[in-house]
Amino acid sequence: MSPVDKNVRRKHPTMSEKLNHLYHEYVSRDFITELIFNPRYFWISAIVFLAAEIIVNIVIIQKVKYTEIDWVAYMQEVEGVANGTWDYTQLRGDTGPLVYPAGFVYIYLGLYHITSRGTNISLAQYMFAALYIILLTLVFRICHKSKKLPPYMLIFICCTSYRIHSIFVLRLFNDCVAMVFVYAAINLFIDGCWGIGSLVYSLAVSVKMNILLFAPALLLAYLYCLGLKDTVKQLTICAAVQVALGLPFLLENPVGYIKMSFDVGRVFLFKWTVNWRFLPEEIFVNKLFHLALLVLHAMLILLFTKTHWNRYLTNYAKLLTVGVETDMACQLLILPLFLSNFIGITVSRSLHYQFYIWYYHTLPYLLWSTRFSVVFRLLVLGLIELCWNTYPSTWWSSGLLHCCHLAILAGVFMNRPTDQRTQQLKKAMEKIN
Structure with missing residues (x-):
């Protein structure tokens, strides 16, 4: 082999040398340790667990019996709206009167029509499985951005959550929808998208009132980060969403709507x-x-x-x-x-x-x-x-x-x-x- 050929070989590593380099860089004990313990590599493990969760949710839907708790009642409550009833005090289901804000009505009214008046439970389950994957993606992004949690915590977040899977794909609770919105809002806030974040946060409140538990810290965040003038702007966005969504019910029976959907004394x-x-x-x-x-x-x-x-x-x-x-x-x-x-x-x-x-x-x-x-x-x-x-x-x-x-x-x-x-x-x- 001529000296020229040797120099060319030095500049262009062989396939064996490339594989050896990749092995030492990405399959070494140190790198695997980093994947397990270093928060900066959280996103790599997150992708793997998201893929696994898709499979797990399909298996749960196929193999585990659906448990009816509130789905029928939800469908009965929004069916009244589908039939033209806008008085909140007249909307009821088997579990009692409708006690959630208007955002809940619109979302579950959509599900009512998509699932053939709530009879296609399997389709609803797959929609909630997709919702669960979206929620996990939003949560994992918060964890990755904050560099707070080690990747091995994904094992505990995903593999010990029997009841969480049940709440989503076996019960179809509205709490799931509300939490997807709130995690989406938090992602927007940490990205500096305050206006859109406030809108999405208010959508979460419109599904279930427990989202207001985040409000004290969020109000302080508005005041400290945006100042009084922009805080008023964000609060106006939140209020406008609630008024816009509740408007048909407010026009029909304002006292009834406010009393039923935001009843803190229940x-x-x-x-x-x-x-x-x-x-x-x-x-x-x-x-x-x-x-x-x-x-x-x-x-x-x-x-x-x-x-x-x-x-x-x-x-x-x-x-x-x-x-x-x-x-x-x-x-x-x-x-x-x-x-x-x-x-x-x-x-x-x-x-x-x-x-x-x-x-x-x-x-x-x-x-x-x-x-x-x-x-x-x-x-x-x-x-x-x-x-x-x-x-x-x-x-x-x-x-x-x-x-x-x-x-x-x-x-x-x-x-x-x-x-x-x-x-x-x-x-x-x-x-x-």
Whole structure:
């Protein structure tokens, strides 16, 4: 072989050399370790799990028997609208009167027509399976953007969620639709699309009122990041969506629509409660107990506003002002939103089994916002899963659920921002500038 041929060979590696290089770069032990533990590689594992979830949901629909709970009632409620009834007080189903805002009506009215008046259950299940994949995509994007969770947490998010799969493809609850909208809104907020985000957030509220649990932190985010003038603009967008969707019902019976769709005083049935089973029923339905929970809710919001959200959102606004896109910036907005929702759930007057979807996908993020050990974090997740899968609920499952909730709140509180951490952020920003 001539010297020229040898030089050409050096410049153009053989196929064997290329494969060897790829092996050492992508199949090495170090790279596999990174795929498992490094949050920067979260998106790679997420793609794999999304593909697996498509298959899992198809298998569930094909092999597991559908369980009728609220679907027929939903169809009966929107059938009244299909027949020309716009008075909310006249819309009812087997489970009672319609108690959800107008967005719910339009979405399930669409499903009513698509599924042949609600009779094609299989088609509805596949639509909710697609909805579940969309929700996971939105949640995974939040996790990837924040660089908070290690990729191995996908195993626990996807593989231990028996009840979550059931809520979507075996029960078809409206809670699923509402949570897809809210995660879409959070993605828009962290991308800086505040106006569209507010619109989508309001759509979520129009499906189910529990989405308002995010509102305290979102209002503070508006004020800190956008200022008073733009906050009024965002609130106007939210209000306009509600008025526009509810307009036909408001024109027919405004008092009836507002009373039925935004009834904050609704009394829940004790037999379905997941979180207060250890209480006597007379205390569970007592209005003084409800008032005490409301006061506690307000106190916790004020506490975390003072200890966490003020600093988080102030620093987030500063980073936005200088145009800096960092992992930390994303976290400073996400945690207040997730925590605001979690506080509301912790002091809720009652939690039913389908309400698990309200916060299931935020629990790993909240636990990774504490200083707990990984073992303890996983233990708390496992115990919460145990509580939600204990049917019917018992005094010990309800009590244990409260203990887990309080542990998370205490962990996040103890990991509150300090002057030293704030100073480190200021120094980092000064270097950037």
